[in-house]
Amino acid sequence: MITFYDISNNLRSPLPPSPYCWRTRLCLNYKQVKFSTEYVPYSNIATFAKEKGIPPTAVQPDGSPKYTLPAIYDSDKGTYISDSFKIAQYLDEKYPDTPRLVPEKTAALQAAWEAIYNPIHMKLVPLNVVKVLETLDPVSFEFAKKHVEGLFGRSWEAIVQAAEPDQAGWKDVEKDVALWLQYLDIRNATDRKGVWVIGSEFSFADSVIGGVFFSTKALWGEQSEQWKLVKNWSGGRWVEYIDSMEKYTAVV
Numbered sequence: 001m002i003t004f005y006d007i008s009n010n011l012r013s014p015l016p017p018s019p020y021c022w023r024t025r026l027c028l029n030y031k032q033v034k035f036s037t038e039y040v041p042y043s044n045i046a047t048f049a050k051e052k053g054i055p056p057t058a059v060q061p062d063g064s065p066k067y068t069l070p071a072i073y074d075s076d077k078g079t080y081i082s083d084s085f086k087i088a089q090y091l092d093e094k095y096p097d098t099p100r101l102v103p104e105k106t107a108a109l110q111a112a113w114e115a116i117y118n119p120i121h122m123k124l125v126p127l128n129v130v131k132v133l134e135t136l137d138p139v140s141f142e143f144a145k146k147h148v149e150g151l152f153g154r155s156w157e158a159i160v161q162a163a164e165p166d167q168a169g170w171k172d173v174e175k176d177v178a179l180w181l182q183y184l185d186i187r188n189a190t191d192r193k194g195v196w197v198i199g200s201e202f203s204f205a206d207s208v209i210g211g212v213f214f215s216t217k218a219l220w221g222e223q224s225e226q227w228k229l230v231k232n233w234s235g236g237r238w239v240e241y242i243d244s245m246e247k248y249t250a251v252v
C-alpha cells in the first residue's frame with residue numbers, strides 16, 4: 001500500500017496547494033494505484049521528513065539538506081521516496097503492469113521538460129500564496145504573512161493586489177507556460193494522435209503541466225476569475241488538455 005504525503009492547509013484541508021504534490025496525485029491516479037493521503041503542515045515538513053527518514057531533495061543555500069513534499073511511503077518495502085520525478089520512476093518500477101509515467105528512453109527528455117517549470121514556480125507562487133494564506137488560522141496567518149512579506153519584499157496588501165486577475169503577474173506566467181505549447185505544437189506537427197506530451201499516452205511530463213493548472217484551480221476555486229483566466233490562457237488552447245486531465249484529479 002502506498003501512502004502519499006501532501007501539504008495541508010490548516011483551515012480548509014484538504015485543499016492541495018502544491019504544484020509538485022499535484023504531480024504525484026495525477027501520477028498515482030493515472031496508474032490507478034491504491035493509495036491513501038496524509039497531510040503534513042508546511043511548517044512541519046522538515047521535522048516530519050527527518051523523523052520518518054524521508055530523503056532530502058535539495059540543498060539549502062547554507063549547505064544543509066532541504067526536505068520537501070511530495071513523498072510516498074511503500075509499506076510493502078518499508079521505503080520512503082521523495083521528489084516527484086523519482087516517485088514517478090519508483091511507481092513505474094513497483095507497478096510494471098500499469099502504464100508507464102517515464103516510458104523507456106524518455107527519462108532525459110522528461111527531466112528537461114520538468115526544468116522548464118522552475119522559473120514558472122517562482123512567478124506562480126507569489127500569486128497563489130494569497131489563497132494559501134487565507135486558509136490559515138489567525139496565528140499561522142500572521143506568522144506566514146510576515147514570512148512572505150520578507151520573501152517577496154512587498155507588503156501583504158501589495159501581494160494581494162498583485163494577484164487580482166487583471167494584474168501583469170498572470171500574463172507573465174501565461175507567457176512562460178506557453179513555451180510548453182510551442183513544444184506541443186512541434187510534437188503535433190509530426191504526430192497528431194492524442195493531446196499529451198508524448199502523444200496518446202499521459203506521462204510524467206503532463207503531470208508537471210497539470211501541477212500548474214490544478215494547484216491554481218484548487219486554491220482559487222472553479223468559479224474564481226483567476227481560474228477562468230488561467231484555464232483560458234493562450235486563447236483557450238489549454239482547455240482540451242486540462243479537461244482531458246480532470247479524470248486523474250481525484251483527491252482521496
Ligand SMILES: N[C@@H](CCC(=O)N[C@@H](CS)C(=O)NCC(=O)O)C(=O)O
Nearest residue numbers: 018020057067068069070083084085
Ligand atoms: N524537486 C521536488 C520539489 C518539491 C518542492 O519544492 N516542494 C515544496 C512544496 S511546493 C516544499 O516541500 N518545500 C518545502 C520548503 O520549502 O521548505 C519535487 O519535484 O518533488
